[in-house]
Amino acid sequence: MSTILIIADHRDGQLSTATRKTVRCAADFDADAIDILVLAEDGAEVAAQAARLSGVRRVRYVNHPTHAHPMAATAAPQIVAAVKAGDYSHVLGSNSSFGKDVMPRVAALLGVAMVTDLMHVTGAYEFQRPTYAGNAVDTIVAPADRILVATARGASFEPAAEDGDAELEALSLDVELPTHTRFVSTDTHTSERPDLGTAPRVVTGGRGVGSEENFRVIYDFADHIGAAVGASRAAVDAGYVPNDMQVGQTGKIIAPELYICFGISGAIQHLAGIKDAGTIVAVNKDEDAPIFEIADYGLVGDLFEVIPALTRAIG
Template sequence: MSKVLVIAEHLDGKLNAATAKAVSAALALKPDSIDITVLASEPAAVAAQAAQIAGVARVLTVSNAANAHAIGQVLAPQIAKLAAGYTHVFGPSTTFGKDLMPCVAALLGTAQVSDVMSVEGSHTFKRPIYAGNAIITVEAPADHVVVATIRSASWPEAAQGGSAAIEAVAVEATLPSHTRFVSLAAGKSDRPDLQSARRVVSGGRGVGSEENFQVIYAFADKLGAAVGASRAAVDAGYCPNEMQVGQTGKIIAPELYVAIGISGAIQHLTGIKDAGTIVAINKDAEAPIFEIADIGLVGDLFKILPELQTELA
Protein backbone atom coordinates (compact mmCIF):
# COMPACT_ATOMS: atom_id res chain seq x y z
CA MET A 1 0.00 0.00 0.00
CA SER A 2 1.63 3.22 -1.13
CA LYS A 3 0.58 6.81 -0.49
CA VAL A 4 2.39 9.70 -2.13
CA LEU A 5 2.67 13.27 -0.90
CA VAL A 6 3.72 15.75 -3.61
CA ILE A 7 5.10 19.12 -2.54
CA ALA A 8 3.69 21.96 -4.64
CA GLU A 9 6.07 24.55 -6.04
CA HIS A 10 4.48 27.95 -6.60
CA LEU A 11 5.31 31.62 -6.91
CA ASP A 12 3.08 34.69 -6.81
CA GLY A 13 -0.06 32.59 -6.58
CA LYS A 14 0.76 30.43 -9.60
CA LEU A 15 1.47 26.71 -9.50
CA ASN A 16 4.73 25.72 -11.20
CA ALA A 17 4.33 23.15 -14.00
CA ALA A 18 7.00 21.03 -12.29
CA THR A 19 4.37 20.06 -9.72
CA ALA A 20 2.23 18.34 -12.35
CA LYS A 21 5.32 16.53 -13.59
CA ALA A 22 6.00 15.26 -10.08
CA VAL A 23 2.42 13.96 -10.06
CA SER A 24 3.19 12.04 -13.28
CA ALA A 25 6.06 10.32 -11.50
CA ALA A 26 3.78 9.55 -8.56
CA LEU A 27 1.20 8.03 -10.92
CA ALA A 28 3.88 5.70 -12.30
CA LEU A 29 4.03 4.08 -8.86
CA LYS A 30 0.35 3.08 -9.22
CA PRO A 31 -0.24 4.19 -5.62
CA ASP A 32 -3.39 3.92 -3.56
CA SER A 33 -3.58 7.71 -3.32
CA ILE A 34 -1.75 10.90 -4.26
CA ASP A 35 -2.04 14.09 -2.23
CA ILE A 36 -0.52 17.50 -2.91
CA THR A 37 0.41 19.88 -0.14
CA VAL A 38 0.54 23.64 -0.62
CA LEU A 39 2.45 25.62 1.98
CA ALA A 40 1.90 29.37 1.73
CA SER A 41 0.68 32.40 3.65
CA GLU A 42 -2.49 32.36 1.52
CA PRO A 43 -2.67 28.97 -0.24
CA ALA A 44 -6.24 29.10 -1.64
CA ALA A 45 -5.42 30.19 -5.22
CA VAL A 46 -2.58 27.70 -5.65
CA ALA A 47 -4.63 24.92 -4.05
CA ALA A 48 -7.44 25.48 -6.56
CA GLN A 49 -4.95 25.01 -9.41
CA ALA A 50 -3.45 21.89 -7.81
CA ALA A 51 -6.91 20.38 -7.34
CA GLN A 52 -7.39 20.34 -11.13
CA ILE A 53 -4.50 17.92 -11.71
CA ALA A 54 -5.87 14.51 -12.67
CA GLY A 55 -5.08 11.66 -10.29
CA VAL A 56 -4.84 13.79 -7.16
CA ALA A 57 -7.12 12.74 -4.29
CA ARG A 58 -6.62 15.65 -1.88
CA VAL A 59 -4.90 19.02 -1.70
CA LEU A 60 -3.70 19.80 1.81
CA THR A 61 -3.15 23.47 2.54
CA VAL A 62 -0.89 24.76 5.29
CA SER A 63 -1.48 28.44 5.91
CA ASN A 64 1.25 30.19 7.83
CA ALA A 65 2.75 33.66 7.49
CA ALA A 66 6.18 32.02 7.74
CA ASN A 67 5.44 30.24 4.46
CA ALA A 68 5.15 33.46 2.46
CA HIS A 69 8.56 32.72 0.95
CA ALA A 70 9.86 29.30 -0.07
CA ILE A 71 12.70 28.70 2.38
CA GLY A 72 13.71 25.06 2.66
CA GLN A 73 14.64 25.20 6.35
CA VAL A 74 11.23 26.69 7.20
CA LEU A 75 9.07 24.44 5.03
CA ALA A 76 10.90 21.17 5.78
CA PRO A 77 9.85 20.73 9.46
CA GLN A 78 6.21 21.19 8.44
CA ILE A 79 6.50 18.70 5.58
CA ALA A 80 8.22 16.18 7.85
CA LYS A 81 5.18 16.33 10.15
CA LEU A 82 2.79 16.01 7.20
CA ALA A 83 4.72 12.99 5.90
CA ALA A 84 3.39 10.76 8.68
CA GLY A 85 1.38 7.98 7.04
CA TYR A 86 2.88 8.46 3.57
CA THR A 87 5.26 6.02 1.91
CA HIS A 88 6.68 8.52 -0.58
CA VAL A 89 7.32 12.28 -0.55
CA PHE A 90 8.06 13.76 -3.98
CA GLY A 91 9.24 17.23 -4.93
CA PRO A 92 10.41 18.71 -8.25
CA SER A 93 14.11 18.67 -9.06
CA THR A 94 14.16 22.43 -9.50
CA THR A 95 15.99 25.07 -7.49
CA PHE A 96 13.05 24.96 -5.07
CA GLY A 97 13.17 21.17 -4.71
CA LYS A 98 16.95 20.95 -4.50
CA ASP A 99 16.87 23.40 -1.60
CA LEU A 100 13.93 21.81 0.21
CA MET A 101 13.93 18.04 -0.22
CA PRO A 102 17.37 17.26 1.33
CA CYS A 103 16.14 19.01 4.49
CA VAL A 104 12.99 16.88 4.46
CA ALA A 105 15.02 13.70 3.98
CA ALA A 106 17.34 14.61 6.86
CA LEU A 107 14.42 15.24 9.22
CA LEU A 108 12.87 11.90 8.24
CA GLY A 109 16.18 10.08 8.73
CA THR A 110 16.48 8.78 5.20
CA ALA A 111 18.64 9.27 2.11
CA GLN A 112 17.18 11.24 -0.78
CA VAL A 113 16.78 9.77 -4.26
CA SER A 114 17.69 12.61 -6.62
CA ASP A 115 16.61 13.36 -10.19
CA VAL A 116 14.24 10.43 -10.67
CA MET A 117 13.76 9.92 -14.40
CA SER A 118 12.06 6.53 -14.35
CA VAL A 119 10.06 4.48 -11.83
CA GLU A 120 10.95 0.78 -11.94
CA GLY A 121 9.13 -0.28 -8.79
CA SER A 122 7.80 1.05 -5.50
CA HIS A 123 11.35 1.58 -4.20
CA THR A 124 13.40 1.25 -7.39
CA PHE A 125 14.22 4.18 -9.63
CA LYS A 126 16.52 5.26 -12.44
CA ARG A 127 18.49 8.49 -12.30
CA PRO A 128 21.30 10.06 -14.36
CA ILE A 129 24.92 10.23 -13.19
CA TYR A 130 28.16 11.56 -14.71
CA ALA A 131 26.42 14.58 -16.25
CA GLY A 132 23.80 12.33 -17.81
CA ASN A 133 26.31 10.10 -19.58
CA ALA A 134 25.18 7.07 -17.59
CA ILE A 135 21.90 5.97 -16.01
CA ILE A 136 21.99 4.19 -12.66
CA THR A 137 19.27 2.09 -11.02
CA VAL A 138 18.91 2.78 -7.30
CA GLU A 139 16.84 1.01 -4.68
CA ALA A 140 15.60 2.90 -1.64
CA PRO A 141 15.25 1.12 1.74
CA ALA A 142 11.80 -0.44 2.04
CA ASP A 143 11.57 0.42 5.76
CA HIS A 144 11.95 4.19 5.24
CA VAL A 145 9.84 6.87 3.63
CA VAL A 146 11.07 7.48 0.09
CA VAL A 147 12.04 11.11 -0.33
CA ALA A 148 12.79 11.94 -3.96
CA THR A 149 13.21 14.82 -6.37
CA ILE A 150 11.65 14.34 -9.81
CA ARG A 151 13.64 15.30 -12.90
CA SER A 152 11.16 17.62 -14.60
CA ALA A 153 12.75 17.21 -18.03
CA SER A 154 11.99 13.46 -17.98
CA TRP A 155 8.28 13.60 -17.18
CA PRO A 156 5.22 15.09 -18.92
CA GLU A 157 2.76 17.20 -17.02
CA ALA A 158 -0.10 15.18 -15.57
CA ALA A 159 -3.41 15.85 -17.29
CA GLN A 160 -5.90 18.43 -16.10
CA GLY A 161 -9.55 17.77 -15.35
CA GLY A 162 -9.23 16.62 -11.75
CA SER A 163 -11.45 17.74 -8.89
CA ALA A 164 -9.52 16.93 -5.74
CA ALA A 165 -10.88 17.85 -2.34
CA ILE A 166 -9.12 20.79 -0.68
CA GLU A 167 -8.49 20.46 3.05
CA ALA A 168 -6.88 22.93 5.40
CA VAL A 169 -4.55 21.24 7.88
CA ALA A 170 -2.79 22.53 10.98
CA VAL A 171 0.83 21.54 11.48
CA GLU A 172 2.56 21.82 14.83
CA ALA A 173 6.23 22.14 13.96
CA THR A 174 9.06 24.10 15.51
CA LEU A 175 10.37 26.47 12.88
CA PRO A 176 14.01 27.59 12.90
CA SER A 177 14.97 31.08 13.99
CA HIS A 178 18.43 31.01 12.39
CA THR A 179 17.05 31.17 8.84
CA ARG A 180 14.81 33.96 7.65
CA PHE A 181 13.80 35.68 4.41
CA VAL A 182 15.70 38.90 3.74
CA SER A 183 15.07 39.74 0.10
CA LEU A 184 14.63 38.23 -3.33
CA ALA A 185 16.75 39.35 -6.27
CA ALA A 186 15.15 38.02 -9.45
CA GLY A 187 15.30 38.96 -13.07
CA LYS A 188 12.06 40.22 -14.62
CA SER A 189 11.00 39.34 -18.12
CA ASP A 190 7.85 39.28 -20.22
CA ARG A 191 9.16 36.20 -22.00
CA PRO A 192 8.08 32.66 -21.05
CA ASP A 193 9.70 31.01 -18.04
CA LEU A 194 12.86 29.18 -19.12
CA GLN A 195 12.16 26.11 -17.00
CA SER A 196 8.72 25.40 -18.46
CA ALA A 197 8.78 27.08 -21.91
CA ARG A 198 7.90 24.99 -24.95
CA ARG A 199 10.36 26.93 -27.11
CA VAL A 200 13.80 28.09 -26.03
CA VAL A 201 16.46 30.07 -27.91
CA SER A 202 19.93 30.03 -26.33
CA GLY A 203 23.09 31.93 -27.14
CA GLY A 204 26.69 30.97 -26.46
CA ARG A 205 30.19 32.36 -26.52
CA GLY A 206 29.96 32.67 -30.31
CA VAL A 207 27.51 35.57 -29.96
CA GLY A 208 30.52 37.66 -29.00
CA SER A 209 29.29 40.27 -26.54
CA GLU A 210 26.46 41.46 -24.32
CA GLU A 211 25.44 43.93 -27.02
CA ASN A 212 25.37 41.21 -29.67
CA PHE A 213 23.18 39.07 -27.41
CA GLN A 214 20.29 41.35 -28.39
CA VAL A 215 19.99 39.32 -31.60
CA ILE A 216 19.16 36.28 -29.47
CA TYR A 217 16.41 38.19 -27.65
CA ALA A 218 15.00 39.47 -30.93
CA PHE A 219 14.91 36.01 -32.51
CA ALA A 220 13.34 34.51 -29.39
CA ASP A 221 10.61 37.15 -29.47
CA LYS A 222 9.81 36.18 -33.07
CA LEU A 223 9.28 32.60 -31.90
CA GLY A 224 7.54 33.49 -28.66
CA ALA A 225 10.35 31.64 -26.90
CA ALA A 226 12.20 31.84 -23.61
CA VAL A 227 15.88 32.82 -23.71
CA GLY A 228 18.71 30.71 -22.35
CA ALA A 229 22.49 30.74 -22.51
CA SER A 230 25.50 28.50 -22.23
CA ARG A 231 27.77 28.70 -19.22
CA ALA A 232 30.45 30.31 -21.40
CA ALA A 233 28.07 33.15 -22.30
CA VAL A 234 27.12 33.65 -18.65
CA ASP A 235 30.73 33.58 -17.47
CA ALA A 236 31.62 36.13 -20.16
CA GLY A 237 28.94 38.47 -18.79
CA TYR A 238 26.69 38.40 -21.85
CA CYS A 239 23.61 37.61 -19.71
CA PRO A 240 22.61 36.85 -16.09
CA ASN A 241 23.21 33.42 -14.57
CA GLU A 242 19.50 32.62 -14.15
CA MET A 243 19.51 32.07 -17.92
CA GLN A 244 22.17 29.36 -17.81
CA VAL A 245 21.19 26.00 -19.30
CA GLY A 246 23.24 22.93 -18.44
CA GLN A 247 24.49 20.72 -15.66
CA THR A 248 25.15 23.67 -13.34
CA GLY A 249 22.19 25.64 -14.68
CA LYS A 250 18.68 24.60 -15.68
CA ILE A 251 17.77 21.16 -17.03
CA ILE A 252 15.03 21.76 -19.60
CA ALA A 253 12.96 19.79 -22.10
CA PRO A 254 11.25 22.20 -24.52
CA GLU A 255 9.56 21.04 -27.69
CA LEU A 256 11.99 23.23 -29.67
CA TYR A 257 15.51 24.21 -28.62
CA VAL A 258 17.59 26.56 -30.80
CA ALA A 259 21.29 26.70 -29.90
CA ILE A 260 23.03 29.71 -31.44
CA GLY A 261 26.80 30.10 -31.25
CA ILE A 262 27.00 27.22 -28.77
CA SER A 263 29.76 24.65 -29.33
CA GLY A 264 28.05 21.93 -27.32
CA ALA A 265 30.21 21.13 -24.31
CA ILE A 266 28.98 18.14 -22.30
CA GLN A 267 27.98 20.50 -19.47
CA HIS A 268 25.50 22.19 -21.79
CA LEU A 269 24.27 19.06 -23.55
CA THR A 270 23.29 17.59 -20.19
CA GLY A 271 20.68 20.33 -19.85
CA ILE A 272 18.98 19.77 -23.22
CA LYS A 273 19.11 16.02 -23.87
CA ASP A 274 15.36 15.65 -23.41
CA ALA A 275 14.41 18.48 -25.80
CA GLY A 276 12.06 17.51 -28.63
CA THR A 277 13.75 19.13 -31.64
CA ILE A 278 17.22 20.66 -31.38
CA VAL A 279 18.35 23.24 -33.96
CA ALA A 280 21.99 24.29 -33.97
CA ILE A 281 23.51 27.36 -35.68
CA ASN A 282 27.30 27.53 -35.59
CA LYS A 283 30.07 28.53 -37.98
CA ASP A 284 32.18 25.53 -36.89
CA ALA A 285 30.96 22.46 -38.76
CA GLU A 286 32.89 20.24 -36.30
CA ALA A 287 31.17 21.64 -33.20
CA PRO A 288 29.92 18.84 -30.89
CA ILE A 289 26.42 20.40 -30.85
CA PHE A 290 25.84 19.06 -34.37
CA GLU A 291 26.20 15.48 -33.11
CA ILE A 292 22.90 15.73 -31.22
CA ALA A 293 21.12 18.40 -33.30
CA ASP A 294 18.12 17.36 -35.39
CA ILE A 295 18.71 20.34 -37.70
CA GLY A 296 22.07 22.02 -38.20
CA LEU A 297 22.93 25.27 -39.94
CA VAL A 298 26.63 25.96 -40.53
CA GLY A 299 27.40 29.63 -41.03
CA ASP A 300 27.64 33.09 -39.53
CA LEU A 301 24.81 33.52 -37.03
CA PHE A 302 24.68 37.27 -37.76
CA LYS A 303 23.77 36.46 -41.37
CA ILE A 304 21.56 33.43 -40.72
CA LEU A 305 19.37 34.97 -37.99
CA PRO A 306 18.22 38.00 -40.04
CA GLU A 307 17.34 35.66 -42.91
CA LEU A 308 15.36 33.39 -40.55
CA GLN A 309 13.56 36.38 -39.05
CA THR A 310 12.60 37.56 -42.52
CA GLU A 311 11.13 34.14 -43.28
CA LEU A 312 9.26 34.10 -39.96
CA ALA A 313 7.82 37.53 -40.67
Protein backbone atom coordinates (compact mmCIF):
# COMPACT_ATOMS: atom_id res chain seq x y z
CA MET A 1 0.00 0.00 0.00
CA SER A 2 1.50 3.39 -0.95
CA THR A 3 0.32 6.68 0.42
CA ILE A 4 2.27 9.48 -1.21
CA LEU A 5 2.97 13.00 0.00
CA ILE A 6 4.23 15.45 -2.65
CA ILE A 7 6.03 18.61 -1.57
CA ALA A 8 4.73 21.50 -3.69
CA ASP A 9 7.08 23.85 -5.50
CA HIS A 10 5.65 27.32 -5.98
CA ARG A 11 6.69 30.88 -6.57
CA ASP A 12 4.83 34.20 -6.46
CA GLY A 13 1.59 32.39 -5.68
CA GLN A 14 1.85 30.02 -8.65
CA LEU A 15 2.19 26.27 -8.36
CA SER A 16 5.10 25.18 -10.55
CA THR A 17 4.86 22.90 -13.55
CA ALA A 18 7.49 20.74 -11.85
CA THR A 19 4.93 19.83 -9.17
CA ARG A 20 2.30 19.03 -11.79
CA LYS A 21 4.82 16.62 -13.33
CA THR A 22 5.63 15.09 -9.94
CA VAL A 23 1.92 14.37 -9.48
CA ARG A 24 1.95 12.58 -12.83
CA CYS A 25 4.97 10.56 -11.67
CA ALA A 26 3.13 9.67 -8.43
CA ALA A 27 0.18 8.37 -10.43
CA ASP A 28 2.49 5.72 -11.92
CA PHE A 29 2.97 4.22 -8.43
CA ASP A 30 -0.61 2.96 -8.55
CA ALA A 31 -0.92 4.72 -5.18
CA ASP A 32 -3.77 4.35 -2.72
CA ALA A 33 -3.66 8.10 -2.09
CA ILE A 34 -1.73 11.12 -3.33
CA ASP A 35 -1.63 14.19 -1.10
CA ILE A 36 0.21 17.48 -1.65
CA LEU A 37 1.85 19.59 1.05
CA VAL A 38 2.08 23.34 0.43
CA LEU A 39 4.43 25.30 2.68
CA ALA A 40 3.87 29.03 2.27
CA GLU A 41 3.47 32.27 4.12
CA ASP A 42 -0.17 32.12 2.99
CA GLY A 43 -0.73 28.92 1.04
CA ALA A 44 -4.48 28.97 0.34
CA GLU A 45 -4.20 30.13 -3.29
CA VAL A 46 -1.42 27.68 -4.20
CA ALA A 47 -3.31 24.91 -2.40
CA ALA A 48 -6.41 25.67 -4.48
CA GLN A 49 -4.34 25.29 -7.66
CA ALA A 50 -2.89 22.01 -6.40
CA ALA A 51 -6.38 20.73 -5.56
CA ARG A 52 -7.29 20.84 -9.25
CA LEU A 53 -4.62 18.30 -10.20
CA SER A 54 -5.98 14.98 -11.33
CA GLY A 55 -5.58 12.06 -8.93
CA VAL A 56 -4.89 14.14 -5.80
CA ARG A 57 -6.90 13.17 -2.71
CA ARG A 58 -6.04 16.02 -0.34
CA VAL A 59 -3.97 19.21 -0.29
CA ARG A 60 -2.58 20.17 3.09
CA TYR A 61 -1.16 23.63 3.55
CA VAL A 62 0.95 25.06 6.32
CA ASN A 63 1.03 28.83 6.71
CA HIS A 64 4.18 30.02 8.43
CA PRO A 65 6.22 33.25 8.21
CA THR A 66 9.45 31.29 7.53
CA HIS A 67 8.01 30.19 4.17
CA ALA A 68 7.96 33.74 2.80
CA HIS A 69 11.46 32.83 1.62
CA PRO A 70 11.59 29.03 1.42
CA MET A 71 14.64 27.53 3.11
CA ALA A 72 15.39 23.84 3.29
CA ALA A 73 16.64 24.12 6.87
CA THR A 74 13.25 25.24 8.20
CA ALA A 75 11.04 23.48 5.65
CA ALA A 76 12.49 20.00 6.21
CA PRO A 77 11.46 19.57 9.89
CA GLN A 78 7.92 20.69 9.02
CA ILE A 79 7.75 18.24 6.11
CA VAL A 80 8.95 15.42 8.36
CA ALA A 81 6.28 16.30 10.97
CA ALA A 82 3.61 16.21 8.22
CA VAL A 83 4.92 12.87 6.92
CA LYS A 84 4.76 11.30 10.39
CA ALA A 85 1.33 12.78 11.14
CA GLY A 86 -0.06 11.45 7.86
CA ASP A 87 1.64 8.04 8.04
CA TYR A 88 2.94 8.35 4.48
CA SER A 89 4.94 5.60 2.80
CA HIS A 90 6.43 7.82 0.08
CA VAL A 91 7.57 11.47 -0.01
CA LEU A 92 8.15 12.95 -3.46
CA GLY A 93 9.61 16.27 -4.55
CA SER A 94 10.56 17.67 -7.92
CA ASN A 95 14.14 17.97 -9.12
CA SER A 96 13.97 21.77 -8.98
CA SER A 97 16.54 23.76 -6.98
CA PHE A 98 14.19 23.70 -3.98
CA GLY A 99 13.50 19.97 -4.32
CA LYS A 100 17.18 19.15 -4.62
CA ASP A 101 17.87 21.27 -1.54
CA VAL A 102 15.10 20.14 0.77
CA MET A 103 14.56 16.44 -0.04
CA PRO A 104 17.99 15.19 1.14
CA ARG A 105 17.34 16.93 4.47
CA VAL A 106 13.94 15.27 4.70
CA ALA A 107 15.54 11.88 4.03
CA ALA A 108 18.25 12.52 6.62
CA LEU A 109 15.74 13.55 9.28
CA LEU A 110 13.69 10.41 8.55
CA GLY A 111 16.86 8.29 8.71
CA VAL A 112 16.49 6.88 5.19
CA ALA A 113 18.41 7.11 1.92
CA MET A 114 16.82 8.86 -1.05
CA VAL A 115 16.44 8.21 -4.76
CA THR A 116 16.98 11.12 -7.11
CA ASP A 117 15.69 11.78 -10.61
CA LEU A 118 13.02 9.10 -11.04
CA MET A 119 12.43 8.84 -14.77
CA HIS A 120 10.27 5.71 -14.91
CA VAL A 121 8.26 3.98 -12.20
CA THR A 122 7.87 0.21 -12.52
CA GLY A 123 6.50 -0.59 -9.05
CA ALA A 124 5.87 1.03 -5.67
CA TYR A 125 9.55 0.51 -4.81
CA GLU A 126 11.12 -0.06 -8.22
CA PHE A 127 12.26 2.73 -10.51
CA GLN A 128 14.60 3.76 -13.26
CA ARG A 129 16.89 6.76 -13.08
CA PRO A 130 19.67 8.11 -15.30
CA THR A 131 23.32 7.69 -14.40
CA TYR A 132 26.67 8.62 -16.00
CA ALA A 133 25.25 11.90 -17.34
CA GLY A 134 22.27 10.06 -18.81
CA ASN A 135 24.36 7.58 -20.76
CA ALA A 136 23.05 4.63 -18.75
CA VAL A 137 19.84 3.87 -16.90
CA ASP A 138 19.87 2.35 -13.39
CA THR A 139 17.06 0.16 -12.14
CA ILE A 140 16.68 0.75 -8.40
CA VAL A 141 14.78 -1.45 -5.96
CA ALA A 142 14.21 0.33 -2.65
CA PRO A 143 13.35 -1.45 0.62
CA ALA A 144 9.59 -1.57 1.12
CA ASP A 145 9.80 -1.41 4.91
CA ARG A 146 11.06 2.18 4.98
CA ILE A 147 9.63 5.53 3.93
CA LEU A 148 10.76 6.23 0.39
CA VAL A 149 12.04 9.77 -0.31
CA ALA A 150 12.60 10.62 -3.96
CA THR A 151 12.67 13.38 -6.56
CA ALA A 152 10.97 13.09 -9.96
CA ARG A 153 12.80 14.13 -13.12
CA GLY A 154 10.56 16.76 -14.69
CA ALA A 155 11.76 16.07 -18.22
CA SER A 156 10.41 12.49 -18.00
CA PHE A 157 6.77 13.24 -17.12
CA GLU A 158 3.90 15.21 -18.59
CA PRO A 159 2.08 17.61 -16.23
CA ALA A 160 -0.97 16.11 -14.48
CA ALA A 161 -4.34 17.12 -15.91
CA GLU A 162 -6.32 19.79 -14.06
CA ASP A 163 -9.69 18.12 -13.70
CA GLY A 164 -9.45 17.18 -10.02
CA ASP A 165 -11.25 18.47 -6.96
CA ALA A 166 -9.17 17.50 -3.94
CA GLU A 167 -10.04 18.26 -0.35
CA LEU A 168 -8.22 21.26 1.22
CA GLU A 169 -6.91 21.18 4.76
CA ALA A 170 -5.05 23.87 6.71
CA LEU A 171 -2.47 22.03 8.76
CA SER A 172 -0.96 23.29 11.96
CA LEU A 173 2.35 21.72 12.97
CA ASP A 174 4.01 22.08 16.31
CA VAL A 175 7.68 21.89 15.30
CA GLU A 176 10.72 23.49 16.84
CA LEU A 177 12.59 25.12 13.97
CA PRO A 178 16.36 25.54 13.75
CA THR A 179 17.66 29.07 14.13
CA HIS A 180 21.10 28.51 12.58
CA THR A 181 19.89 29.44 9.09
CA ARG A 182 18.21 32.69 8.17
CA PHE A 183 17.16 34.35 4.97
CA VAL A 184 19.45 37.20 3.88
CA SER A 185 18.52 38.10 0.30
CA THR A 186 17.60 36.69 -3.08
CA ASP A 187 19.48 37.55 -6.22
CA THR A 188 17.55 36.31 -9.23
CA HIS A 189 17.79 36.89 -12.93
CA THR A 190 14.33 37.90 -14.15
CA SER A 191 13.23 37.54 -17.73
CA GLU A 192 10.07 38.22 -19.72
CA ARG A 193 10.89 35.24 -21.91
CA PRO A 194 9.34 31.78 -21.49
CA ASP A 195 10.74 29.70 -18.64
CA LEU A 196 13.72 27.63 -19.79
CA GLY A 197 12.69 24.63 -17.71
CA THR A 198 9.22 24.26 -19.20
CA ALA A 199 9.12 26.12 -22.55
CA PRO A 200 8.04 24.06 -25.59
CA ARG A 201 10.70 25.80 -27.72
CA VAL A 202 14.26 26.51 -26.59
CA VAL A 203 17.10 28.27 -28.42
CA THR A 204 20.62 27.98 -27.00
CA GLY A 205 24.03 29.41 -27.78
CA GLY A 206 27.48 28.09 -27.00
CA ARG A 207 31.06 29.25 -26.98
CA GLY A 208 30.74 29.71 -30.74
CA VAL A 209 28.56 32.78 -30.14
CA GLY A 210 31.76 34.49 -29.04
CA SER A 211 30.69 37.20 -26.59
CA GLU A 212 27.95 38.63 -24.36
CA GLU A 213 27.20 41.27 -27.04
CA ASN A 214 26.92 38.64 -29.77
CA PHE A 215 24.39 36.76 -27.67
CA ARG A 216 21.90 39.43 -28.77
CA VAL A 217 21.41 37.46 -32.02
CA ILE A 218 20.37 34.40 -29.96
CA TYR A 219 17.89 36.44 -27.87
CA ASP A 220 16.43 38.11 -30.96
CA PHE A 221 15.99 34.83 -32.78
CA ALA A 222 14.40 33.22 -29.69
CA ASP A 223 11.99 36.16 -29.36
CA HIS A 224 11.13 35.83 -33.05
CA ILE A 225 9.92 32.25 -32.54
CA GLY A 226 8.65 32.66 -28.94
CA ALA A 227 11.34 30.47 -27.41
CA ALA A 228 13.19 30.39 -24.09
CA VAL A 229 16.94 31.01 -24.18
CA GLY A 230 19.62 28.75 -22.75
CA ALA A 231 23.35 28.22 -23.11
CA SER A 232 26.17 25.73 -22.79
CA ARG A 233 28.42 25.77 -19.76
CA ALA A 234 31.26 27.17 -21.84
CA ALA A 235 29.09 30.19 -22.68
CA VAL A 236 28.17 30.61 -19.01
CA ASP A 237 31.77 30.23 -17.83
CA ALA A 238 32.90 32.78 -20.40
CA GLY A 239 30.41 35.27 -18.92
CA TYR A 240 28.21 35.57 -22.01
CA VAL A 241 25.06 34.76 -19.98
CA PRO A 242 24.03 34.17 -16.33
CA ASN A 243 24.46 30.66 -14.94
CA ASP A 244 20.74 29.98 -14.50
CA MET A 245 20.66 29.66 -18.30
CA GLN A 246 22.97 26.66 -18.36
CA VAL A 247 21.56 23.51 -19.94
CA GLY A 248 23.11 20.12 -19.21
CA GLN A 249 24.27 17.72 -16.56
CA THR A 250 25.10 20.48 -14.07
CA GLY A 251 22.50 22.90 -15.41
CA LYS A 252 18.87 22.49 -16.38
CA ILE A 253 17.51 19.21 -17.73
CA ILE A 254 14.91 20.19 -20.29
CA ALA A 255 12.45 18.47 -22.62
CA PRO A 256 11.15 21.05 -25.13
CA GLU A 257 9.31 19.98 -28.27
CA LEU A 258 11.87 21.94 -30.31
CA TYR A 259 15.51 22.56 -29.33
CA ILE A 260 17.69 24.72 -31.60
CA CYS A 261 21.35 25.20 -30.68
CA PHE A 262 23.94 27.49 -32.24
CA GLY A 263 27.69 27.14 -31.82
CA ILE A 264 27.49 24.23 -29.38
CA SER A 265 29.81 21.27 -29.98
CA GLY A 266 27.66 18.60 -28.27
CA ALA A 267 29.72 17.47 -25.25
CA ILE A 268 28.08 14.59 -23.32
CA GLN A 269 27.51 16.85 -20.33
CA HIS A 270 25.47 19.18 -22.52
CA LEU A 271 23.57 16.34 -24.19
CA ALA A 272 22.58 15.04 -20.73
CA GLY A 273 20.31 18.07 -20.47
CA ILE A 274 18.49 17.63 -23.78
CA LYS A 275 18.04 13.86 -24.09
CA ASP A 276 14.26 14.14 -23.81
CA ALA A 277 13.90 17.01 -26.31
CA GLY A 278 11.53 16.29 -29.20
CA THR A 279 13.24 17.68 -32.31
CA ILE A 280 16.87 18.79 -32.06
CA VAL A 281 18.24 21.27 -34.59
CA ALA A 282 21.97 22.09 -34.57
CA VAL A 283 23.89 24.81 -36.37
CA ASN A 284 27.67 24.54 -36.22
CA LYS A 285 30.41 25.53 -38.63
CA ASP A 286 32.34 22.30 -37.95
CA GLU A 287 30.80 19.42 -39.89
CA ASP A 288 32.48 16.94 -37.51
CA ALA A 289 30.94 18.46 -34.36
CA PRO A 290 29.45 15.66 -32.17
CA ILE A 291 26.16 17.54 -31.90
CA PHE A 292 25.35 16.37 -35.44
CA GLU A 293 25.33 12.75 -34.24
CA ILE A 294 22.21 13.35 -32.17
CA ALA A 295 20.58 16.24 -34.12
CA ASP A 296 17.41 15.52 -36.10
CA TYR A 297 18.32 18.42 -38.39
CA GLY A 298 21.86 19.71 -38.76
CA LEU A 299 23.12 22.71 -40.66
CA VAL A 300 26.83 23.25 -41.26
CA GLY A 301 27.37 27.01 -41.34
CA ASP A 302 28.33 30.19 -39.55
CA LEU A 303 25.61 31.05 -37.03
CA PHE A 304 25.92 34.76 -37.82
CA GLU A 305 24.91 34.03 -41.42
CA VAL A 306 22.43 31.26 -40.65
CA ILE A 307 20.36 33.14 -38.04
CA PRO A 308 19.46 36.14 -40.29
CA ALA A 309 18.64 33.72 -43.13
CA LEU A 310 16.44 31.59 -40.83
CA THR A 311 14.70 34.69 -39.48
CA ARG A 312 13.91 35.87 -43.02
CA ALA A 313 12.70 32.40 -44.04
CA ILE A 314 10.38 32.14 -41.02
CA GLY A 315 9.03 35.61 -41.77
